[in-house]
Amino acid sequence: MVTAPSRRPSLPLRLTGIGKRFGAVVAVGGVDLTVEAGEFVTLLGPSGSGKTTLLKVVAGFEAPDRGTVHIGATDVTRMPPGRRNIGMVFQNYALFPHMTVARNVAFPLSVRHVAREEIGRRVAAALALVELGGYDERLPAQLSGGQQQRVALSRAVVFDPGLQLLDEPFGALDRRLRQQLQEEVRRLQRRLGLTAVFVTHDQEEALLLSDRIAVMNQGAIEQIGPPHEIYARPRTVFAAGFIGESNLWSGPVTARDGADVTIAADGMNLRARAPAVASGGSATAMVRPERVRLLGGAEPADNRVSARVEEISYLGQTQKYLLAAGSRRLTAVWDLTAAPVGSIAVGACVTVGWSAADVHLIAG
Amino acid sequence: MSISLPADEPPRAGIAARLGGGAGPFVLGLPALVFLLLLFVGPVLRLLVLSVEGGDLAAYEKAVTDGLYLTVFWETFRIAAIVTAASIVLGYPVAYWLTTVSRTTAAIGFACILVPLMTSVLVRTYAWMVILGRNGIINRALRDWGLIDAPLPLLHNLPSVVIGMTHVLLPMFILPVYSVMVRVDRELLRAADGLGASGGQIFARVYFPLTWPGVLAGGTLVFIVALGFYITPALLGGGRIIMIANVIENQVQTLLDWRFASALSMVLLLATLAIQAASSRVQAPRG
Structure with a gap:
């Protein structure tokens, strides 16, 4: 039904020795992380653990003091955000309020000068993916929070990004909607085979969605592994205390x-x-x-x-x-x-x- | 004149209820209403009556058919348009700059914008005469440096009037635009950046459309106020640049034709209201 076969493939992400400090504060201190193509990895940690900074480094909104970021075989460490071909989903959706749903989703395509007919086709397909067909001409303000985040999701996949980044995308939603959208994100990611890096402080969310969880604390990854392993065999007291009750x-x-x-x-x-x-x-x-x-x-x-x-x-x-x-x-x-x-x-x-x-x- | 800025809906009902129901807000607005009725609506109505004195519309006929007055109207609109364009070109970057700097720098910037605004128009216009005059600062400097032999005619022409008026009106453009710009969510710009837009595309498709309401509000304000300018064109135009307010003054002071002056005023008022109405219907450009 959707253009899955014609998609450009998702790419692996490789972080090597990423360090970033703000003044005297070390936000990220020497992180190595590899995310395989099509894998869903969650950066889980409390606020101030460096997970959001790390995501911004991957997205290109922050330049690391040291270390390199590779997407596929390309070193993108010094590349501006727009050239990295990353689909980003923000906590507050970041939909353009003056554009209709269709124009929002078309945005990454139209700035790349994709032909008009192809934009129409791909926008329709991307909106169908998140079950928002028929909402093309609505403005974001006319949609519920959940619908807005689905528009943002479809905008983040419509241009076949090599990598998808999700920055606490469900933080502003109530519990029920959050569960629905979690399932939707997981379904979309599996179906399109997206490489995804997801940031959250919600351990339940991390356990539910991830192929692997990277538990972050004080700018470092304390442990990385599949959810069941993190839950059953935490390697540090912090990881044990942060995930589940113990x-x-x-x-x-x-x-x-x-x-x-x-x-x-x-x-x-x-x-x-x-x-x-x-x-x-x-x-x-x-x-x-x-x-x-x-x-x-x-x-x-x-x-x-x-x-x-x-x-x-x-x-x-x-x-x-x-x-x-x-x-x-x-x-x-x-x-x-x-x-x-x-x-x-x-x-x-x-x-x-x-x-x-x-x-x-x-x-x- | 009302300039509508996009604002969050205030919790009207709650405040109204606490102030004693539906009558509360009305009572609060009453002094201003009385003031406006006595000092604004009253005189305007008086002008309206004066303009149709004698029971015919002869004064209006003259105002909208006589080539001389049509030329002045045209010139007035043209100057207002140039001043508005100049304010947009000069003011938009300044307003943007103010949103990017630290609080302290922004405060200094605002002081620089507001101090002239609080200085009398007359003083500021005389200052321009001192700068642009035959023996003004610029001509003196150019002559001292040996760049020119005879003084340049910097005063009493269109550019000098436009410079003087833009100087007076620029703050009125910057402030509404700034107020819209500070509310633009930076995350949207970051999102556009991340989705692959170039700097130019981010500006044209996201930032400018989002700040357009401010440009429209500030531009309308500048244009309408410019239409009624009197002192600046009178002094810097030196009789060679004539705007409609100068004509109206001339009719009243010299020719004592109150009826025609009133008709001209009413035409100006109608034009102003029409512009206001038109600007409130202009849609923001879609990215």
Whole structure:
């Protein structure tokens, strides 16, 4: 239905040693990153982590102090933004308010002096892609926020860019619309085989959309990998804390017993399956809330804790329990078959546990 | 005269309600309304009555058919148009520059624009006479440097009138244009840049269309005010450049023909209103 076969191919992106400082502040400190052709990579991090600066360097709106940017085989480090052939989607859509939807989408083509008939054809196809056929003559102000962002999306793909950049494109939308558009972006990106770099501070969004996530903190990539890997095996305490909820305890590794080690953390002895971690060093143990199980009286478990229920939050399919064991706080998430609503009250004492295999160890 | 600038819709209803419902805003506007009725609408109506004194439209007939007055009207519109064009050419870059500099520099820039605006037109016009006159600064300097033997006729011609009027009116163009320019979202320019537009294309297709309402507002303001200029053409034109206001003054002061002066005034007023109406219908250029 769409011009997918005739598209120029998407290109890989390669960043080498990108550094950028603003005065005394290091915004990006020596980042290497390769995005394969057709891959969707998310730069995830809090504000000030350097993700937006890095995106601007790729787009050409900021010149890096050092390092190079390659799109395909071309070194674009010193190339002006317009020559890089990048489709950019902005948080505030950046639609031209004085142009109709059709003219907005036609803009990248008409500045390239594409023939009029071809512009018409490609604009119609690009608008059909985001299901906005028939909206050609509307002005942006006459569209909802979601529709405006779809126009921006179609404007960013209509000229077959080698690379698509998305700068927190859903930040201004409400939750429901955001979910719809997330699916739309993912569908479009897969269908057109776009190489995409997406910037967000929303970890859920990152987990949902990405082929790989680059977790950024203080101007550096802390970890890069597929979402499930980032979630299950974060390499730093920052990554563990930033993505999903987690219970974290740190302390020295005191004993080894086959594949298992014991960590004396926060006054309790935690058993973890970690063949590679040496005894004697210190480590941070992470247990995801859904790995914490509610234990019956005699049920065996590698780790057992008695705790008092402090707070219960109802999340629909699951409930989140904030537990206190002495001075330690612990979060558990149980679905309604494990703990039906009302079966556990605030103030109740429960025994919880988790297996050694569910503990992820972060060295240091 | 009302110049409409695009503005965000103010929360009228809320403020009106707090000030005591529908009558509140009206009461607030009342002093200004009375002032305008007494000092503007009243005299205009009086002029209207004067112009048809004797029960016929003979004065109007003379105003719109007599070649002499048609020439003056034409000259008046031509000068106003030249001054407007000069204000746009000179003022647009200045307004843009003001949006790009730091707050301090912008404040200094505005002072430079506003101080002349607050100086009397008469003073500024005499200043131009001092600069452009036979023994003025320019002629003196050129003669001292041996570049010319006889003084250049810099005064009492069209260029001197245009220079003087543009000087007076330039701030009235810069301010509305600036107010529109500062509200242009920089991200749009960045988007255009990123989508492959050249500098010229960004200006022609995005920036200029977005600032067009300001150009239109400032240009209309300058044009309309220029139509009624009196002191500057009188002094810098030296009787050789005659605009309609000079003719009206002449009719009143010298010829004591109040009826004809009133008719000329009404024609000028109608022309002004027509321009205002036309300018509010002009569409922004589409990228």
